[in-house]
Amino acid sequence: MDELTLIAETVRGILGRVPTDEDAAGWSPSAWTELERAGLTRVGVPEEIGGSGGDPAQTAVVLHAAGYAAAPLPLTEATLLAGRLLARAGIRLPDGPLSAGAGGAAVPAGDGWALSGSVRRVPWGGVAGHVAVLARAEPGPVVALVPARGLPVTPGRNLAGEPRDTLDLSGVRLGGDAAAPVPPDTHESWRLCGALGRVLLMAGAAERTLEMCVRYTRERTQFGRPLARFQAVQHHLARIAAETAALRAAAQAAVLAVAVPDSEPGAGGPGGRAWASVAAAKVRAGRAAGEIAALAHQVHGALGVTWEHGLRRGTTRLWAWRDEFGSETEWAAAIGARVARTGPGALWAALTDDRLPELQEVET
Amino acid sequence: MTRSPAPTPTPSSSSSPSSSPFASFADGLDPVPPELAASCRRLREQVRAFLADELAAGRFVPRCDAWLSGWDPDFSRRLAERGWVGMTIPAEYGGGGRGLPERHVVTVELLAAGAPVAAHWIADRQTAPSLLRFGGEAVKRRFLPAISRGECFFAIGMSEPDSGSDLASVRTRAVPTDGGWLVEGRKVWTSGAHRAHAFFVLCRTGERGADRHAGLSQLIVPLDAPGVEIRPIRLLTGEEHFNEVILDRVFVPHEMVLGEIGAGWHQVTSELAVERSGPERFMSTYPLLVALVERLRATGRHDNGELGELGELFAELLVLRRLSWSIACRMERGGSPEVDAALVKDLGTAFERKVVEAARRLAPAEPDITAADPYERLLAEAVLHTPGFTLRGGTTEILRQIVARALLR
Numbered sequence: 001m002d003e004l005t006l007i008a009e010t011v012r013g014i015l016g017r018v019p020t021d022e023d024a025a026g027w028s029p030s031a032w033t034e035l036e037r038a039g040l041t042r043v044g045v046p047e048e049i050g051g052s053g054g055d056p057a058q059t060a061v062v063l064h065a066a067g068y069a070a071a072p073l074p075l076t077e078a079t080l081l082a083g084r085l086l087a088r089a090g091i092r093l094p095d096g097p098l099s100a101g102a103g104g105a106a107v108p109a110g111d112g113w114a115l116s117g118s119v120r121r122v123p124w125g126g127v128a129g130h131v132a133v134l135a136r137a138e139p140g141p142v143v144a145l146v147p148a149r150g151l152p153v154t155p156g157r158n159l160a161g162e163p164r165d166t167l168d169l170s171g172v173r174l175g176g177d178a179a180a181p182v183p184p185d186t187h188e189s190w191r192l193c194g195a196l197g198r199v200l201l202m203a204g205a206a207e208r209t210l211e212m213c214v215r216y217t218r219e220r221t222q223f224g225r226p227l228a229r230f231q232a233v234q235h236h237l238a239r240i241a242a243e244t245a246a247l248r249a250a251a252q253a254a255v256l257a258v259a260v261p262d263s264e265p266g267a268g269g270p271g272g273r274a275w276a277s278v279a280a281a282k283v284r285a286g287r288a289a290g291e292i293a294a295l296a297h298q299v300h301g302a303l304g305v306t307w308e309h310g311l312r313r314g315t316t317r318l319w320a321w322r323d324e325f326g327s328e329t330e331w332a333a334a335i336g337a338r339v340a341r342t343g344p345g346a347l348w349a350a351l352t353d354d355r356l357p358e359l360q361e362v363e364t
Numbered sequence: 365m366t367r368s369p370a371p372t373p374t375p376s377s378s379s380s381p382s383s384s385p386f387a388s389f390a391d392g393l394d395p396v397p398p399e400l401a402a403s404c405r406r407l408r409e410q411v412r413a414f415l416a417d418e419l420a421a422g423r424f425v426p427r428c429d430a431w432l433s434g435w436d437p438d439f440s441r442r443l444a445e446r447g448w449v450g451m452t453i454p455a456e457y458g459g460g461g462r463g464l465p466e467r468h469v470v471t472v473e474l475l476a477a478g479a480p481v482a483a484h485w486i487a488d489r490q491t492a493p494s495l496l497r498f499g500g501e502a503v504k505r506r507f508l509p510a511i512s513r514g515e516c517f518f519a520i521g522m523s524e525p526d527s528g529s530d531l532a533s534v535r536t537r538a539v540p541t542d543g544g545w546l547v548e549g550r551k552v553w554t555s556g557a558h559r560a561h562a563f564f565v566l567c568r569t570g571e572r573g574a575d576r577h578a579g580l581s582q583l584i585v586p587l588d589a590p591g592v593e594i595r596p597i598r599l600l601t602g603e604e605h606f607n608e609v610i611l612d613r614v615f616v617p618h619e620m621v622l623g624e625i626g627a628g629w630h631q632v633t634s635e636l637a638v639e640r641s642g643p644e645r646f647m648s649t650y651p652l653l654v655a656l657v658e659r660l661r662a663t664g665r666h667d668n669g670e671l672g673e674l675g676e677l678f679a680e681l682l683v684l685r686r687l688s689w690s691i692a693c694r695m696e697r698g699g700s701p702e703v704d705a706a707l708v709k710d711l712g713t714a715f716e717r718k719v720v721e722a723a724r725r726l727a728p729a730e731p732d733i734t735a736a737d738p739y740e741r742l743l744a745e746a747v748l749h750t751p752g753f754t755l756r757g758g759t760t761e762i763l764r765q766i767v768a769r770a771l772l773r
Contacts, residue, residue, distance in 0.1 A: 004390035057393040064389045203389065214771050234768035241767050242707045246683050252392040253686040259395065276682070283679035328676070329668075335678050336671030344657040344678075348476065 008061040011040055015069035022072040025127050026163040032073050032097050041075065042093055045083030050093040060200050060255040067204025070313040072162060074099040074124040076197030082132035084193055089143035089180040096129035099148070102190055104169040106135040106142040106179060113179040115144060115172040125165035126153045133169070134182075134190055141186050144179035146172055158320035160313070192275060194325035195282040196254055202285045202321050203251040206244040209296045209314035213240055217299055227299065236295050243288040243295075250288075254281035276338070279331045286328030289318035392690060396465075403462075404469045411473040414446060418479070426478030426651045426738070428745040431644045432752075433605055434480025435559060437514070443474075444514030449484050453492050458509030468692040472643045472685065478651035482556060482605075487511045487518040489642060490635045491564065494582075498623030498631050503584060507562075519557040519587070521565040521609065522632065525550055529762045532576045532629060536567040536611060538583060544617040545569070547583060550610050553756075557607040558594050562586045565611065566632055569625050580628030584620040585611070600748040601733055634700055639757050641691040641705035646684040646712030648753060649719040652742040653677060656723045659739050663727075673722050680715050684708070703770040706763040713753040713760065720746045 018031045035041050044059030045051025059079050066075045074097065081100035086093055103119035119125075119133050131148045134141055152168035214237060217227040227233045257277030293315040297304045304311040322328065396404070418424055418439070427434050443449050451467045453459020474481050492511050495504055510516035527533045536549025547567060557563060562584055570579030587594065591614040596604035623631050657674065660666060666674075687708045694701050723743055731744035754760045 002390070004393060005388060008388065008390050057390075060393060061390050207389075210771075218772065228768075228772050231765075234772070235761075235764045237771050238707075238710070238764035238767035241771055242711050245687065245704070245707050246680075246711055248389060248392065249687045249690065250679075250683045252389070252690075253682060255393055256395060259393075279675075280679035280682040283676055284683045287676070328679075329672055332672040332675030332679060333668045334671075335675030336666070336673065337675075339657055339674050339678055340661055340666055340671060343661065344654045 004057055004061050007040070007043070007058055008065050010038060011035070011062050011065035012069065014038065014040075015065065015071050020069055020071050022161065026157070026161060027072045027074075027097075027124050027127055029097075029127075031071060035073070035075075036095070041073075041078045041098070042083060044079050045093060046087050049087055049091065051083055051087070056255050056259045060251070063197055063200035064204040064251070067201030067317070068208045070160075070205065070208070070317060072124075073097075074128060076194065076201065077123050080193040080197045081190065082130075084189065085132045085134055085143045085182070085186070086145060088182045088186060088189075089145075091132075091143065091145050091178065091180060094130045094145065097124065097127060098130050098132065099124050099128040100132040100134075101125065101167065102134040102187070104133060104135045106137040106144055109173060112173060112175040113142065113144060115146070115169040115174065117170065118166055118168045120166045121156060121164040122167055124163045125167050126155055126163055131167065134186060135169075137181065140184045141182055142179055143182050143186070144172075144174055146174070146178075158324070160316035160320045162317075162320065188275075191325060192258075192278045195331070196258065196278050198321040198324050199247075199251045199254060199278070199281045199285045202289050202318055203244075203247050205314045205317045205321070206247050206288065206292050209292055209311070209318070210237075210240050210244045212311055212314065213237060213296050213299050220301075233299055236299050240292050240295050240299075243291045247285050247288040247292075250281035250284040254278045276335070279335050282326060282331045283328040283335065286322035286331075289322040293318045387694075400463075400465060404466060407466055407469050408473060410446070411448065411470050415473065415477045415479060418442075419477070424480050426654075426742075427480070428478065428651050428742050429648045429749040429752075430478045430651075431475060431481050431485045431648070432555060432749070433482060433601075433603060433745075434478070435482045435556065435605075436480035437483045437517070439480045440484040440514040440517075442514075443481070444484070444512060448474075449488050449514045450492055450508065450512030451488075453496065453508050453512050457496075457504055458512040459492070460512070464692040464696040465689065468643065468689055472647070475643055475647040476650055476654075483517050483559070484511070484514050485644075486520055486556070486560075487516060490520075490638050491518040493638055494564065494622065494631060494635050497634070498582075498627075500619065502619045503622070507584075516562070517556065517560040519554045519560040519563040519607075519609075521551045521554060521563040521585070523551065523553045525552050525608075529759050531566070531632070532572075532580065534566055534568060534580070536565060538565075538567045538569050538581065538616065541615065544615060544620070545583060547585065547611045547614045547616055550608060552606075552608045553597075554594075554607045554609045555605050557587055557609050558596055558604070560587055563609070564622055566628055569628075577629035579626060580632070581625045582622040582628045582631050583616045584622055585614060585616060589614050589616075591615070600751070601745065633702065636758065637691075637695065637700050637702045637705045639705075640709040640763075641688055641695075641701070643685065643688050645709045645757070646681070646688070646715050648749065649716045649746045650681075652723055652739075652746045653681075653719050655739040655742050656719075656727055659727045670726050673726060677715075677719060677722055680718070684712050684715060687711070703767055706758065706766040709758065710760055710763045710767070716753045717750050720750055 014034045018034050020028050020031050039052040040062055042051040043062050044054050047053045077099040082098050099122050101119035101122035104115055104117035106113045106115050122131055128148045131146045133144045133146050154166040156164040158164050217233055220227045254277045257274045296315055300311050303309050447460045448470050450459040451462045455461040524534050538545040538547045564582045565585050566582055568579055569581040572579050591612040593610040595608045597606040598604055691701050691704050729740050731747050732740045733744040735741045
């Protein structure tokens with residue numbers, strides 16, 4: 001078994017063994033603990049700051065498996081977002097549940113930093129021990145590792161019931177070792193990493209949803225035969241499978257594009273190959289998510305729209321995640337603007353070239 | 365790569381999804397090996413340079429669906445001189461001895477340019493692989509070197525007037541005779557038969573019995589053989605790419621039987637995986653997409669909705685290329701991903717149509733097949749060719765049945 005498969009199996013094993021149903025606070029502390037013990041909540045984060053190391057492909061299989069299991073945990077946040085922010089800032093990774101958010105402002109205060117404002121819709125912000133915050137500052141952005149317990153919280157939820165909490169940062173004072181300036185393209189990198197994380201989660205959720213559809217249409221009988229025997233239903237299944245395949249391919253292409261050595265996902269800004277691949281993946285994934293969820297509910301009939309049925313664990317997440325870190329509308333317009341500016345050839349070259357991490361600017 | 369975070373794996377019932385038709389997600393994350401990536405990069409640059417020269421010299425005009433309608437034997441021969449026809453044929457048979465991923469790189473570029481590749485397309489795509497897999501030494505020696513030189517073109521002899529999607533119902537029949545077989549029947553929708561040199565005829569050589577796929581065979585029939593009559597069929601564009609081919613007691617010697625008598629169904633379905641998964645299943649209207657972008661750039665004003673529609677098309681294109689590429693890589697490793705191929709064709713041909721509708725919305729024009737304006741002409745070609753995309757090589761309905769059957773297996 002190769003290393004990636006081993007990691008995927010391990011995550012699936014843990015999430016299959018530990019109860020992953022949300023508690024009242026909307027998460028599963030025991031699942032977090034198990035994954036953290038295995039080093040899987042810090043996969044892809046450099047060892048220098050206390051991460052487990054590994055490349056984007058390793059992070060990808062963890063997130064894919066988490067999406068498949070509908071794990072109520074801030075895994076994208078801990079790995080792709082907080083992990084990368086803290087690596088850029090040179091801040092050590094804390095123990096315990098870790099999330100991330102972008103918002104608020106930081107100003108130097110004595111040897112440290114004073115924070116103000118709020119950071120919106122932080123995944124599991126209310127239960128996280130720490131939140132890595134990408135805050136506005138002069139002259140460029142600052143990353144702050146904020147101890148989150150006790151911060152004033154305005155709770156929110158996404159469509160799947162996952163906590164998206166707004167944290168009030170006013171009055172937070174941090175020492176010089178808990179915050180540091182980061183390069184100006186960190187916002188771009190943040191957005192790309194977030195989009196990539198949601199794409200990977202969606203790819204996992206789509207696969208689970210497809211499996212549920214296949215199982216249900218085999219078991220459910222109408223007019224004296226299983227639903228799976230009706231051609232109209234079979235075509236729905238084929239469509240779900242096709243969209244799932246497209247979503248997977250989009251996710252895999254994006255992971256490979258950001259896996260170019262020494263290439264941060266945001267590097268090069270709009271137009272880089274990593275940018276183009278992640279943007280395209282978010283667009284395609286968002287469209288697939290909508291199709292898959294709609295068709296999955298169609299084949300499940302009224303049963304699928306009940307709270308008790310497990311289908312919602314996939315479909316509500318697909319609906320929520322397609323709108324987080326930019327909907328397909330936003331990313332598609334950005335790609336379109338790029339194509340209109342540089343011509344189709346430049347984007348085509350970027351998409352087909354397996355070497356160049358960056359698209360050379362071809363202004364005509 | 366640094367320290368692996370993974371401890372001992374825990375077996376779990378959810379670890380191997382039973383009903384998923386896909387390989388594991390991790391399998392798709394292998395990077396392209398550096399040597400292959402370098403070879404693909406060189407090829408891509410060479411093909412792009414060649415195409416730029418051809419265009420500059422006015423030797424071809426980009427067209428939609430040129431892999432069906434752009435018949436230019438001279439162009440095929442020029443490609444062959446550079447080693448880009450018969451790339452996957454081993455050197456001992458005159459080919460390039462390269463892999464399917466490298467062929468994929470070349471065909472993607474040719475399709476992107478709307479280059480006239482129809483003459484050699486079928487021979488290169490599916491005839492040569494079938495000959496290599498199933499053919500005897502004599503037919504390999506006879507056809508493969510000529511295919512590699514871009515001098516021997518093939519057509520496909522599958523469909524019949526009464527057998528379209530239901531391919532196993534073919535009625536063309538071959539009966540044993542002295543030294544071979546006598547073939548009697550009719551084939552239809554035979555693209556390029558009026559200009560190609562030969563085709564594989566799927567025919568009944570034995571009774572079907574309980575297994576309707578039994579008793580079928582593939583015979584290699586030169587299109588100038590005595591008893592072969594070719595009647596062109598005009599397409600919606602008014603052009604003739606299709607034909608009806610009448611086989612009136614055509615003699616086929618034993619050595620021109622492809623593979624084994626009675627194994628025709630197995631052979632023909634293995635042909636379908638290559639036939640369905642190639643980039644021509646999503647790039648038939650790419651030249652229109654290029655012309656659309658140029659036209660939008662010329663007008664210089666776009667709202668977010670228009671840009672979004674454009675962006676969606678490019679996002680889809682990236683994903684389709686990736687899907688098709690990964691199938692080429694899997695076939696190279698010896699797999700026969702027929703279900704994936706069916707999936708890709710379904711998605712790809714829907715995209716080809718989507719390009720046409722997007723063009724109509726974003727840059728309205730009156731399509732005209734005779735127009736001097738390339739955009740108006742490409743739009744006309746695309747509209748008139750569109751119905752064929754979701755029919756040829758397996759209708760969308762059949763593809764979905766294939767996928768559903770695999771899911772429910």
